Amino acid sequence: MAGAVVREVVAPMDDRIVEFIRGLRAAGVRVSVAESVDALNATGVLGIANKGLFKASLRTTLVKQADDFPAFEELFPLYFGSGGPPMQNAMDDLTPDEQSMLQAALSALSGRMQQLMDWLTSGNPPSKEELEDLARQAGIKWANNPGEAQYITRRMLRQMGFAHLEDQMQQLMQKLQEMGMSQEAMEKLTGVIQANREAMAEQIAQQIGLQIAQDRAERPDELHGSDLMHKPFDSLSSAEADMLRLEVKRLVAQLRSRAALRRKRGKEGKFDAKGTIRSNQRYGGVPLDIKFKKQKLKPSLVLICDVSRSMHSVLEFMLQMVYEMHDQVNRVRSFAFYGDMAEITVDMANMRIDEAVQAAYNAVPGGSYRTDLGRSLMTFHSRYLNTVDSRTTVMVLGDGRNNYNPSRVDLLKDIQRRAKRLVWFNPEAREQWGSGDSIMEEYEPATDDVYIIRNLAQLAAAIDKMMAYS
Amino acid sequence: MFKDITDVRQQLEAQQYITSDEIATVVYLAQNLCKPILAEGPAGVGKTELAKVWSKALGRPLIRLQCYEGLDESKALYEWEYAKQMLYTQLLRDTLRTSLEGITTLAEAAQRIAQEENVFFSENFLLPRPLLTALTSDEPVILLIDEIDRADVEFEAFLLEVLSDFQVSVPELGTISAKFQPMVLLTSNNTRELSEALKRRCLFLYVDYPTLENELNIVRLKVPNLSPELARQAVTVVQQLRNMDLRKIPSISETLDWARALVTLNAKDIDQETLTNTLTVLLKYETDVQKAKRMMGDGGSRRQGGGSTYGRSNR
Numbered sequence: 001m002a003g004a005v006v007r008e009v010v011a012p013m014d015d016r017i018v019e020f021i022r023g024l025r026a027a028g029v030r031v032s033v034a035e036s037v038d039a040l041n042a043t044g045v046l047g048i049a050n051k052g053l054f055k056a057s058l059r060t061t062l063v064k065q066a067d068d069f070p071a072f073e074e075l076f077p078l079y080f081g082s083g084g085p086p087m088q089n090a091m092d093d094l095t096p097d098e099q100s101m102l103q104a105a106l107s108a109l110s111g112r113m114q115q116l117m118d119w120l121t122s123g124n125p126p127s128k129e130e131l132e133d134l135a136r137q138a139g140i141k142w143a144n145n146p147g148e149a150q151y152i153t154r155r156m157l158r159q160m161g162f163a164h165l166e167d168q169m170q171q172l173m174q175k176l177q178e179m180g181m182s183q184e185a186m187e188k189l190t191g192v193i194q195a196n197r198e199a200m201a202e203q204i205a206q207q208i209g210l211q212i213a214q215d216r217a218e219r220p221d222e223l224h225g226s227d228l229m230h231k232p233f234d235s236l237s238s239a240e241a242d243m244l245r246l247e248v249k250r251l252v253a254q255l256r257s258r259a260a261l262r263r264k265r266g267k268e269g270k271f272d273a274k275g276t277i278r279s280n281q282r283y284g285g286v287p288l289d290i291k292f293k294k295q296k297l298k299p300s301l302v303l304i305c306d307v308s309r310s311m312h313s314v315l316e317f318m319l320q321m322v323y324e325m326h327d328q329v330n331r332v333r334s335f336a337f338y339g340d341m342a343e344i345t346v347d348m349a350n351m352r353i354d355e356a357v358q359a360a361y362n363a364v365p366g367g368s369y370r371t372d373l374g375r376s377l378m379t380f381h382s383r384y385l386n387t388v389d390s391r392t393t394v395m396v397l398g399d400g401r402n403n404y405n406p407s408r409v410d411l412l413k414d415i416q417r418r419a420k421r422l423v424w425f426n427p428e429a430r431e432q433w434g435s436g437d438s439i440m441e442e443y444e445p446a447t448d449d450v451y452i453i454r455n456l457a458q459l460a461a462a463i464d465k466m467m468a469y470s
Numbered sequence: 471m472f473k474d475i476t477d478v479r480q481q482l483e484a485q486q487y488i489t490s491d492e493i494a495t496v497v498y499l500a501q502n503l504c505k506p507i508l509a510e511g512p513a514g515v516g517k518t519e520l521a522k523v524w525s526k527a528l529g530r531p532l533i534r535l536q537c538y539e540g541l542d543e544s545k546a547l548y549e550w551e552y553a554k555q556m557l558y559t560q561l562l563r564d565t566l567r568t569s570l571e572g573i574t575t576l577a578e579a580a581q582r583i584a585q586e587e588n589v590f591f592s593e594n595f596l597l598p599r600p601l602l603t604a605l606t607s608d609e610p611v612i613l614l615i616d617e618i619d620r621a622d623v624e625f626e627a628f629l630l631e632v633l634s635d636f637q638v639s640v641p642e643l644g645t646i647s648a649k650f651q652p653m654v655l656l657t658s659n660n661t662r663e664l665s666e667a668l669k670r671r672c673l674f675l676y677v678d679y680p681t682l683e684n685e686l687n688i689v690r691l692k693v694p695n696l697s698p699e700l701a702r703q704a705v706t707v708v709q710q711l712r713n714m715d716l717r718k719i720p721s722i723s724e725t726l727d728w729a730r731a732l733v734t735l736n737a738k739d740i741d742q743e744t745l746t747n748t749l750t751v752l753l754k755y756e757t758d759v760q761k762a763k764r765m766m767g768d769g770g771s772r773r774q775g776g777g778s779t780y781g782r783s784n785r
Contacts, residue, residue, distance in 0.1 A: 032670050038503065045502045046475075046495070053475065056495040064669035066510060066660075066676050253663050260623040288552050327623075 013048055014040055017058070019214070020079040024062060026217035027071040027146075028243070030250075031062050038062075051080070074146055078209040087199045089123035090192040098185050105175040113168050116161045120196045121189070125203055126160075134159055135208055144216060149209035156208070157201060169193065229457040233313040233427060241313070244456055248317060251460050252324040259328040259467045269293040298330040299393050299470035302419070304380070306398035307336045307361045308371050314427045316357045317456060318397055321463055328467065333387045337376035337398075338364045343384065371401060374408035381411045388415055393470035394422040396447070400433065400440030407439050412446040421448045423466055429454065471528070472498055485523040487516070488680070488687050496675045497524065506633055506654035508618075508664075508672035514721020515677045517657040521614035524655065531607070533652070534614045535600040537621035543628055544599070547638060551597045555590050591642040601632060602646070610650040619658040623665070630668055680722065682709050688722060693729040703740045704729055711752065711762060720752040727751050742766075 021036050042057040055076055063072045091099050106117050119126055126134070138155040161168070173186055228236070228244050229251075236244065275291035283289075303322060305315055322332060336344045344363045388394060394415060416422040424447045426440060433440040444450055449469075451462035472478045478494040489497075497520075500507045509517040525532035535546055559566075569586070573579050598606065604613040618626065632638055633654065637647035656672065658664060680688065682705060689701045696704070708725045720728075728751045737744045745766055753759045 030666065034670055038505070038673075041503055042499050045499060052491055053495050056492045057499055060492075060496045060499060060673045060675060064508070064666075064672070064674040069676070249663060250666065253665055257623045257627055257665055261627055263624075283552060283556060286556075288556070 013043070016079060017043065019217075020058070020075065021062065022217040023075050023079060023213040024071065026213070026219075027075060028246070029063060029068045029071050035062055035064075054080070075213055078146060078149075078206055078213055081206070085195070085199055087123040087125060087196045087203070088192050090121040090189055090196075093188050093192070094185060098181055101176060101179045101181050102189070105172055105179065108175060109168065109172070112161050113164065116165070117168065117172065117193075119200065120193045123192075123196060125200055131156075131204065131207060135211065140208065140211060141215075143212045146209040146213045146216075149205050149212055152208050152212075153201065153205040156204060162197075162201075165197065229460075230455050232454045233317070233456075234310075236313065244317070245320070247456065248320055249324070251456070252321055255321070255460060255464055255467070256325055256328055258464060259325065262468060263298070263328075298328060299420075299467065300330045300389075300391055301332045301470075302387055302392055302394045303332060303334040304341075304376075304394065304396045304398075305334065305336050305360065306371060306373070307338050307357075307364060310399065311397065311427070312357060312361075314453060314459070315360070315397065316354065317459060318425065318453075319356060319360070321459065322395075325463070325467070330391075333384075334360070335380060335384065336360045336364050337371075337373060337380075339370060339372050339375070340365050341376035341379040341384075370403040370405070371398075372405040373398065373402050374406040374411075377408045377411040377415075381414065385415070385418070388418045390418070390420055392419045393466065394419045395425060395466065396422070397425045399426060399428050399438070400424075400443055401437045402439050404437050407442050409442050409446050412443060416446050416448065421466075421470055422446070423448055423462075424450045425453050425459075425462060426450055427453055472501060474498070481527040482523050485526045486691050487519060487523040488684055488691065490680070490684065493520065493675065493677070496673050500653060500655075500673055503673070504651055506656060506672045507675050508656045508658065508669060509675045509677055510658045510660050511677035512679065512719065512721065513659055514723050515679060516722060517655075517677050518614065518616055520677075521612055521616075521655040521657075524653070525612040528612070530609065530653075531611045532614060533600050533604045533607075533611050534616060536616045537618050537625070539620060539622060541621050541625055543625075546599050546601050546625070546628075547632075548599055548602045548640060549597045550591070551595045555595050558590070558595075588642075593643065596640070596643070602638065604652045605632075605636060605638060605646060605648040607652070608649065611652045613652040613654045615654065615656045617659060618656045618668075619661045619664060626665055626668055630665070630671070633668075633671055679712055679719075682706065685709065685722065685725060689725060689729050692726050693733060695733050696729050700732060700737065700740065701729065704732060707740060707745075707766075708752065710765075714761065714765060716753065716758045716761065717755045718753070718758065724752050 017039060018036065021031050021039070024031055038061040039058055042061050043054060046053050046057050048054045058076070059069075059072055063069060090102070094102065102121065106114055106121070109117060125131075134156045135152065137159060138152045140152055143149070143152055169190070173190070176186055176189075228240055229247060231240065270293045272291040272293040275293075276287055276289070277285075279289050279291055280287050301322065303319075305311070305318070307315060319334075322329075326332070334344045335341050338361075342363045342365055344360045396412075412422070424443065428438070428440070429452060432438065440450075449465075451458070451465070453459040453462050472481060475491075475494050475498050478498050479489050482489050482494070482497075496507055499505070509520065511517060521534075522532060566583070566586075570579055570582055573582060596602075600613070604611050615629070618629070621629075635647075636651050637645055639645045656668075679685075685708070686702060686705045689696065689705055690698070693701070705725065708720055708728070712719050728748060731748050731751050732740075732744070735744065735748065737748075746763065749759050749762060753762055
C-alpha cells in the first residue's frame with residue numbers, strides 16, 4: 001500500500017515540510033511521525049504546483065482537530081509564502097537617461113534613506129544578514145508567538161526609515177523634476193515604489209513570523225505537554241497550567257479507552273440466568289446461547305477532597321480527570337472538607353473546571369479556617385456513610401496535614417471496612433510525612449493504597465491503577 | 471477510480487453534490503493513499519451524503535454501519551446463525567443417524583460428531599454484519615461508518631484494529647482478510663473526543679456550513695423551480711441566522727426544505743408574512759423563532775446586506 005511506504009526525504013520542499021511540522025508541534029499541534037509520512041506522501045500524489053491543493057493536503061494529513069486549524073492557518077503562509085506580489089525593479093521601465101537621473105538623485109539622499117530607496121526602487125529586498133540585524137535591534141528574541149511578528153515588523157520598518165518615506169519621496173521627485181524627468185516616468189516610478197513598499201513590508205513580516213516560529217521550534221527549554229506532565233503541580237505557571245489542561249483531555253481519552261478495554265477483556269463472571277432465558281427465547285427456550293454476567297462492573301466512587309488553598313492546583317486536575325471519566329464509572333459522589341465536610345456537586349457539563357473548584361471551596365461551611373479531617377470524618381461518618389458500600393471505592397485527596405487536630409483514624413478505618421477499597425492521593429513525597437503537622441503515617445494503615453501525586457503523570461497513573469483495582 | 475481532482479469534483483457534481491476544493495482533495499487523497507476519511511462537522515452539512523455520492527460516482531456498493539451506544543462486535547462484524555444451525559441439525563437428523571451407525575459407545579459417538587463439527591461452523595452459518603460484508607465483498611465497496619462518536623470507546627478500539635489491517639479473525643474459521651480494501655468514510659458530530667490513534671489513521675476533513683455562493687449553488691441544483699432572485703434572498707437569510715446565537719442552527723437540509731416550501735407556497739418575495747409563516751421550517755425551537763423574528767422584524771434592509779460571512783456552528 002502506498003500509505004506504508006516511507007519515502008526518502010530528498011527534495012528541498014520535503015525539508016520545508018518537515019520544518020513546518022516542527023513549527024506546528026511547537027505551536028501545540030500533535031503531529032505523529034506516521035502523520036508526517038502521510039503528509040509527504042500526499043504531496044507526492046498531488047504535487048506542490050497548486051498551492052490550494054498543497055495546503056489542503058497538508059491540512060488533512062496533519063491537523064486532526066478543528067481547534068488546531070487556527071495554528072495551521074497562521075503558520076502555513078509563514079513557511080510557504082503568503083502569495084503576495086513580488087517586488088518589481090523600477091529600472092526596467094525607465095530609459096537609460098532616466099535611469100542615470102534616478103541614480104544621481106538617489107546618491108544625493110542621506111545614508112539610511114538612500115539604502116531604503118535603493119531597496120524600494122531596485123526591487124531587491126534587504127539581505128538576510130541585514131534583516132537579521134534589524135530584527136535583533138527590534139527585539140525579536142523576546143517574541144514567543146508568530147502573532148507578534150506584526151509588532152516587530154512595524155518597529156523594523158520604522159528603523160528602516162519608513163516613517164519619513166513620504167517626505168523623502170517628495171524630495172526625490174522634486175530633484176528628478178529639476179533634472180528633467182518626464183511626468184509619465186515619475187508617475188510610473190511612484191507607482192512602483194508604492195507597490196514595492198507594500199510588498200516589502202509583507203515579505204519582511206512573513207520572514208519575521210517564520211523566524212519566530214522557527215526559534216520557538218528550536219527552543220529546547222520550552223516545556224510542552226508531555227514534559228509538563230512531569231513538572232510538580234505547585235511549580236506550574238498559569239500559562240503552563242493552561243497548556244496542561246489541554247493535555248488532560250488527551251490523557252483522559254487514553255485512560256478511558258484503557259479502562260473500557262480492561263472491562264471488556266476482563267474475565268466473564270457468573271452465569272446470568274435472566275439474560276440467558278431472554279436471549280434463548282428465539283430457540284424455543286433451548287439454552288444455546290449462554291450469557292454470563294460481566295464480572296467487571298463499573299466502579300462507584302466517593303471522592304473526599306481537601307479544598308484548602310495548598311491543594312487547589314492538584315484538586316483541579318484531579319476533579320477534571322475523575323469527572324471526564326464519567327462514562328467508565330457507575331456514579332460519583334463528591335465531598336469537600338476543610339474545617340468541616342460538605343457534599344459538593346460538580347456539574348462539569350455546565351461549569352468550567354476552575355469554577356467547579358471555586359464552587360467546591362464555597363460549599364464547605366465557614367467557621368473554622370483550618371484543615372480538620374478528624375471533624376470532617378465525623379460529619380461524613382454520621383451523615384453520609386450510606387454512600388459507601390461494598391462496591392464503592394473511596395478516594396481521599398489530601399496532604400495529611402491536620403493542624404494538630406485529632407486524626408480520628410478509627411472513623412477512616414470504619415469507612416475502609418465498608419468500602420471495597422480506600423485509596424489516598426497525596427501530593428507530598430513520602431519523606432515529608434511526619435514532619436510538622438503531617439499525620440499521614442497515622443492514616444496510612446487505614447488505606448488500601450497511597451498514591452503520591454506530585455505531577456500530572458503520577459496522577460494519571462494513579463487514577464489508572466485505581467480504576468484497574470476497583 | 472477518479473483520475474484527478476477535477477474529475478472528483480465533476481463526478482460528485484454529476485451526482486448533485488457540490489464540493490469544495492477541500493472535500494475533493496481529501497477524497498482524491500483517500501483513494502490514492504488508501505486511507506480512511508474522518509469527516510467532522512455540525513449536523514446536516516452533508517457528511518453522510520458524501521459517502522452516498524461517492525459510491526454512486528464510482529458505481530460501487532455502499533455499506534453503511536450506523537453507530538449507536540452499545541454497538542458491539544457481534545452487531546458490527548458477524549454472528550453465528552443459531553436458528554439456521556438448529557434447523558439444519560433437525561433436517562440432517564437422518565444423515566447423522568447413518569453416520570453414527572454401528573457405533574455403540576457414547577464416547578465414540580461424541581467423537582464422530584465432533585469430527586463433523588466444522589460443518590456447522592462454516593461460512594454457511596456465518597451471518598455477516600456490515601464490517602465483514604465490506605471486507606469479504608467481491609468488488610471494492612465504500613464503507614460508511616456513521617456517527618462514530620456515538621459508539622463506545624471499546625468499539626472504537628476494536629474498529630482501530632480492523633481499519634489498520636483490514637482483516638478480522640473469526641476463532642472458528644481463522645483470519646479473513648479483505649479481498650479489496652474498502653474506501654472508508656467515518657463521520658462524527660464531535661459529541662465526544664475520539665482517540666488519537668483513530669485520528670492518526672485517518673485523513674481529517676472538517677465540513678463546515680457552506681459559503682453563501684456554495685449554498686446558493688446547492689439550492690439551485692436541488693430546487694431548480696425557485697427563482698434565482700428568491701433563492702439568493704432565502705440563502706442570505708439562512709446564512710444570517712447561522713450567525714445568530716440559536717439553540718439549533720439551520721442546516722443545509724433545512725435550507726432546502728425551506729426553499730421547497732417557498733416554491734409550494736408560490737412566494738414572490740420573502741416579506742414579513744412569508745417569513746412568519748415559514749420560519750418554523752428552518753428553526754425547531756420556539757425561542758429561536760422568537761429571536762429570529764425580532765432580528766428580522768425591522769424590515770428587509772438588514773436582510774439584504776451582509777450575510778456573506780458565515781459562522782462556525784456552536785459545537
